[in-house]
Amino acid sequence: MQTAEIVYNGELRTTSTHVRSGSVVETDAPVDNNGKGERFSPTDLVSSALGSCMLTIMGITSRTQGWNIEGTKVSILKIMGTEPRRITGINVEFTFPDGHGLGEKQRTILERAALTCPVAKSIHPDIVQDVKFNW
Structure with missing residues (x-):
């Protein structure tokens, strides 16, 4: 079984879903690397x-x-x-x-x-x- 599925959402953001639990983590590129820094990088x-x-x-x-x-x-x-x-x-x-x-x-x-x-x-x-x- 896979550990996670990750989707690129555009605007340098991703959503990672833990396959077993359905728990979700979003990421954002940091401000010093063209992102908004609004989520964990x-x-x-x-x-x-x-x-x-x-x-x-x-x-x-x-x-x-x-x-x-x-x-x-x-x-x-x-x-x-x-x-x-x-x-x-x-x-x-x-x-x-x-x-x-x-x-x-x-x-x-x-x-x-x-x-x-x-x-x-x-x-x-x-x-x-x-x-x-x-x-």
């Missing part, structure tokens, strides 16, 4: 996928261990290069709410889980992944 989605994947893997790990990381947030900063135009870096910053009661060992386990998520391992090694954990 494809490179925004790549960068956001890294943070989402890290949080998901941390969620799996914490659920398996009986820990709670609900409310954890991640901020993403995508860094673009120009020759050729591509992502050159992704800054990922985690902020964990107070009150989770996780010790140093649990934090280390969660950090390692995040850093080994499938998206992190799929991104080309030339793209710098700068990850910070604010406990």
Whole structure:
């Protein structure tokens, strides 16, 4: 079964439909690349996928261990290069709410889980992944 179907809508916009669920994501070219910047750009989605994947893997790990990381947030900063135009870096910053009661060992386990998520391992090694954990 296909993962997604993508339609070009004109005006540098696409609609991606997740085949299994019907969930929809629209993209727009960024302002600095002839678009309106009114939606995620494809490179925004790549960068956001890294943070989402890290949080998901941390969620799996914490659920398996009986820990709670609900409310954890991640901020993403995508860094673009120009020759050729591509992502050159992704800054990922985690902020964990107070009150989770996780010790140093649990934090280390969660950090390692995040850093080994499938998206992190799929991104080309030339793209710098700068990850910070604010406990």
